[in-house]
Amino acid sequence: MMLEGQKIVVAGAGGLLGAQLVHKLMAQGAAVIAIDRDLKVLNDKLENAGVDIHSHALQAVIIDLLDESAVVRFFDSVENITGAVNCAYPRNKNYGKHFYEVAQGDFNENISMNLGSSFLFMQQCARYFEKYQNAFSLVNISSVYGVIPPKFSIYENTKMTMPVEYAAIKSGLIHLSRYVAKYVANSKFRVNLVSPGGIFDHQPEDFLKAYKKETLGKGMLDVSDVLGSIVFLLSSMSDFVNGQNIVVDDGFSM
Structure with missing residues (x-):
């Protein structure tokens, strides 16, 4: 098992990616601290992902990543x-509107909520490392749309769009992660990213068909397609991989 003896924090553990990641990490021998805002939702999502929520290898912690004092107390x-x-993706109720419909206040709030909480999480991970000086691997989840501009044609004939906030957040997260890696400047503290392509979540059929044409055959990813890269970055197999962004998209960005 690649993560035997490790203890890993997963923020946003009640999400689509987070719950399955907790299951994968525990299967690889890690103890996991699963963080989310709602205990019932978290437990339900973990159980649906096959996680034994009564395992001694699992600790559930309820924290709102927007609460600075709570995050600091945790670390x-x-x-x-x-x-x-960090799999969390906080956003407000108006998130996801089409470009001309996005109010500046909502844009600013979503950037603040998401990129701000990511900054706080990274800052506290770095402070934790500085305190203990033990090897630490931080993995952030960006996106293929943090690397390339949107392919808007794949959203035709649907009500979907690629939110402008998402592009700003995910591209900013890549540079912010590299900033933190360079600022700490210690080989024992690693900050890397995984940038998935689209992950299947019962999107409209027209979108799924259009998206698949942009890949080399897979189409939308399953969550399981992304987990191996995260495990790699957390493991000793990637000891000197630092400041890197692994794109997992079956060629969508080419």
């Missing part, structure tokens, strides 16, 4: 963590 109290993955 001040936790011990022996070796890595962290």
Whole structure:
């Protein structure tokens, strides 16, 4: 098992990616601290992903990543963590409108909520490392749309769009992650990213067909297609991989 003896924090553990990641990490031998805002939702999502929520290898912690004092207290109290993955994606109720419909206030708020909470999480991971000086691997989840501009044609004949906030957040996250890696400047503290292509979540059929034509055959990814790259970055197999962004998209960005 690639993560035997590791203790990993997963933020946003009740999400589509987060719950399955917790299951994967535990299967690879890691102890996991699963963070989310709602205990019932978190437990339900973890159980649906096949996680034994009563396992001694799992600790559920309820924290709102927008609450700075709560995040700081968590990192001040936790011990022996070796890595962290931030799968959280906080946003307001108006998130996801088409470009001309986005109010500046909503744009600003979503950037603040999402990129701001990511900044806080990275800052506290770095402070934790500086305190203990033990090897630490931080993995952030960006997106193929943090690397390339949107392919708007694939959204035709649907009500979907690629939110402008998403592009700003995910591209900013890549540079912010590299900033943190360079600022800490220690080979034992690694900050990397995984940037998936689109992940299947019962999108409209027209979109799925159009998206698949832009790949080399897979089409939309399953969550399981992304997990191996995260495990790799958390493991000793990637000891000197630092400041990198692994794109997992079956050629969508080519």
